[in-house]
Amino acid sequence: MLDVQDIVTAYGKIEALKGVSLAVAEGRITCLLGPNGAGKTTLMYSIAGVLKPRRGTIRLGGVDITGQSPSAVVARGLALVPENRLVFPQMSVAENLEAGAYQRRDAAEVATDIERMYARFPRLKERHAQLAGTLSGGEQQMLAVARALMSRPRILLMDEPSLGLAPLIVEEIFRIVAELNKDGVTIFLVEQNVHMALKVAHHFYLMEQGRVTFSGEPGKLAEDEVIQRAYLGTSRQTSGDTTSSHKPG
Amino acid sequence: MVALDLAQNTLDGLMVGSSYALLAIGFTLIFGVMRRLNLAYGPTIMAGVYLGTAAFISLGAPILVVLAIVILGASLVGLYVERLCFRPFGEGARTASMVASFALWMQIEEAAMHLLPRHMNPFPALVASAPLEIGPLMLRADHLVMLAATLLIAGAATYLLARTKLGLAIRAVIDQPRAAAIVGIDVERVMMLTFVLASAIGGIAGFLIAATDAQVTAMIGMWATTKGLVAMMLGGLGSVKGAIAGGLLLGVLEAHAQWFLGPQVRDMVAWGLLFVLLAFWPGGLMGAKALDRTMAVGRRV
Numbered sequence: 001m002l003d004v005q006d007i008v009t010a011y012g013k014i015e016a017l018k019g020v021s022l023a024v025a026e027g028r029i030t031c032l033l034g035p036n037g038a039g040k041t042t043l044m045y046s047i048a049g050v051l052k053p054r055r056g057t058i059r060l061g062g063v064d065i066t067g068q069s070p071s072a073v074v075a076r077g078l079a080l081v082p083e084n085r086l087v088f089p090q091m092s093v094a095e096n097l098e099a100g101a102y103q104r105r106d107a108a109e110v111a112t113d114i115e116r117m118y119a120r121f122p123r124l125k126e127r128h129a130q131l132a133g134t135l136s137g138g139e140q141q142m143l144a145v146a147r148a149l150m151s152r153p154r155i156l157l158m159d160e161p162s163l164g165l166a167p168l169i170v171e172e173i174f175r176i177v178a179e180l181n182k183d184g185v186t187i188f189l190v191e192q193n194v195h196m197a198l199k200v201a202h203h204f205y206l207m208e209q210g211r212v213t214f215s216g217e218p219g220k221l222a223e224d225e226v227i228q229r230a231y232l233g234t235s236r237q238t239s240g241d242t243t244s245s246h247k248p249g
Numbered sequence: 250m251v252a253l254d255l256a257q258n259t260l261d262g263l264m265v266g267s268s269y270a271l272l273a274i275g276f277t278l279i280f281g282v283m284r285r286l287n288l289a290y291g292p293t294i295m296a297g298v299y300l301g302t303a304a305f306i307s308l309g310a311p312i313l314v315v316l317a318i319v320i321l322g323a324s325l326v327g328l329y330v331e332r333l334c335f336r337p338f339g340e341g342a343r344t345a346s347m348v349a350s351f352a353l354w355m356q357i358e359e360a361a362m363h364l365l366p367r368h369m370n371p372f373p374a375l376v377a378s379a380p381l382e383i384g385p386l387m388l389r390a391d392h393l394v395m396l397a398a399t400l401l402i403a404g405a406a407t408y409l410l411a412r413t414k415l416g417l418a419i420r421a422v423i424d425q426p427r428a429a430a431i432v433g434i435d436v437e438r439v440m441m442l443t444f445v446l447a448s449a450i451g452g453i454a455g456f457l458i459a460a461t462d463a464q465v466t467a468m469i470g471m472w473a474t475t476k477g478l479v480a481m482m483l484g485g486l487g488s489v490k491g492a493i494a495g496g497l498l499l500g501v502l503e504a505h506a507q508w509f510l511g512p513q514v515r516d517m518v519a520w521g522l523l524f525v526l527l528a529f530w531p532g533g534l535m536g537a538k539a540l541d542r543t544m545a546v547g548r549r550v
Contacts, residue, residue, distance in 0.1 A: 050430060074433030086428040088421055099421045102414070103433040151433060 001026040001155055001186050002047070002078075007056035009039075009046045016042040018210040019056070024155065029177065029187045031197045033230040034207035040190045041083050043207070044159045047188075048080040049073040061154070074103055079153035083160050083190075085144040089133025093124050096132050096143055100150030110150070117146040120176075138169035145176065155186040162193045174200055194227045206230065257386055258504040264392035266500020267399035268461075271454035272477030273484060273492035274406055275447035280486055281423040282443045285343045289330045289350040291474030292357040293448050294455035297323030298465055299361045301456065302372050306365070312373040312460070319456040320449050326357065327448025331441055354470065361467050368466055375460040391461045398457055399493075402450060406489050419443050451477070479519045482526050 002024040009017040016039045024030040034040050045051040047058055049070040058066045060076050068076075079100075088096050097117060101110040118125035121142045127135060132143055141161055148156060158177070162170040174196050181187050181200075191197035198204065198218040206214035206221075206229055213229070214221060272294075279287050300322035304310040310318070334349035375391035382388075410416040418439045421429040430436050455473060459465040480499045484491025499519060507515040 048431060050427065069435070070430040071433045071435045074431075080431050082428065082431055086425055086431070088424040088428060090424045091420060095417065095420075099417055099429070099434070100432050102418065102421075147432065 001061060002188060003059040004047065005057045007043070007046055007058065008054045009042050009051050010054050016210055017046065020212055022205050022212055022215065024186060024188045025203065026186050027184065028202040029181050029189060029200050031201035031204040032190045032207055033194055033197060033204060033226060035231055038207045039210045040207055041159055044080060044157055044190060047157060048078065071103070074151055077154035079148035079151045079156055081144045081148045081156065081158040081161060085140045087132040087140050087143050089131065091132060092129050093132055093143060094128045096147050097150050100147035103151060113150055117149065121146055138165050141165060141173060153185065155188065156180065157188045159190045160192060162191065162196065170196060194223065194230050198223060198226065253385055254508060258508045259501050260386055260388060262501030262504030263497055264389070264396055265504065266497040267396045268454050268458050269476050269480040269499050270493040270496025271399050271402060272451060272473055273480035273496045274403060274489055275451035275454070276477040276481045277486060277488065277492045278443050278447040280481065282419060282440050283335055285335065285346040287330065287350050288347060288474060289334065289353040289357065290451060290477060291472065292354045292470035293326045293330055294323055294451040294473045295361060295467060295470030296326040296357050297452040298455040298459050298469060299364055302370050302465055303364055305373050306370065315373055316456050320452045323452025323455065324445045324449045327445050331444040336437065358467055358470060370465050372459040372463055372465045374463040395457045395461060398453065402453060403489060403493055410489065415442065475519060479523045482523060
């Protein structure tokens, strides 16, 4: 469904992605793990059209979407739940959902979808008239997911949905991820929470310093090692060895 | 009769202030979507007004045609400013946009001087009738038209922002531009439309001001930028309600200052107010709460 080939994205002279290739299969949950600064969010923004890659191609359902605007990418059926949620803080919960359906022209269907979101996320219904900026972190995350779903995406990109949330809410987020997938939504998930991610993922990638360093199914790599590399990166480990070798004696 | 003076000044101030309110509505819309200051806002209005008065002088255009030319002219010049000063630079280069808009200010003034070299030019008057008398108070008929026009446009702007799809997009871009792009809003197009719309609203304000004076000079450009800026700051950035309150308040304060302290003091009020505001209430009198809320959201993220 989503096919990323040799993507290079740079901020000025610094290449955050140094030739990333990966694929997300239709109907599955694919996870991307890796330490801070590995380039995970840069990759998400490159796919969604917010950042323009310098090189490489991104295909969505066989169509080349490399370098297209975010609105063109949304029109192709991709939705992003961005890092830090980025809800519209001065707009009500209901308006946030309407904004998520911005490209749709079927007003009546949009209204039914909003009701569906309220059924799936009852907290959002309770707070539908409240400004999104006044919601708790967990509620904002639900809203960000619901907002993304309002465009009726074929594929949902989620960038660290569990970031900064309490364990119970993290569990709920992952339950929702599994539910959505069961309903047929393809999911590409960036996570720091390795344990939870490996529980739901069908396939996962490890990314370190702008490159994909491992690809496989959960169970192919011991969870300890994934955690080690996802949090610290292999390079950190190497530099640790170097430091110790400098010790006198 | 100090009480009567106070009442008359307040009434006059509200009328003049309604034109400031219109200026501030346009200004605050541009600031909201761009997060950058458009110094060429007043000169854009001046360009529209000059095109209108040129048609009036050379072709004897009737007042409604002049109004249409002013609105169209201000919109087109607004588009020109957006293309040259705002589109090419991202939000990361705010200073570049501001300096570029200053350069266009000079350019527009220069062009206006070539179009109509005389310092003062006639402009069609709005209403020629005698002032209305309400008990002991006097009220100019054209001021009443100005107030009505302001209320009408403020109402239309509020409706547009609150009830239409374009309004939803504009508010989304003001609120969280990156998220607006992510949900599929064409942010650049929304910015362009808002800019042109705001310039058109400014054009209407410029028309009303020139028509109540029945004359116009190129100074109206700088005048509109400063009055609009102070009224916008008074009300707090990025709110239509705040812009109206700020405009009316500035008008009333100026009217009292002119009456009690003399006409020389009138313009000093605006500058003094801007200084006090920036020093003590940088969020504006009505915007402070909104600013707090935004900062609270920022902290949570």
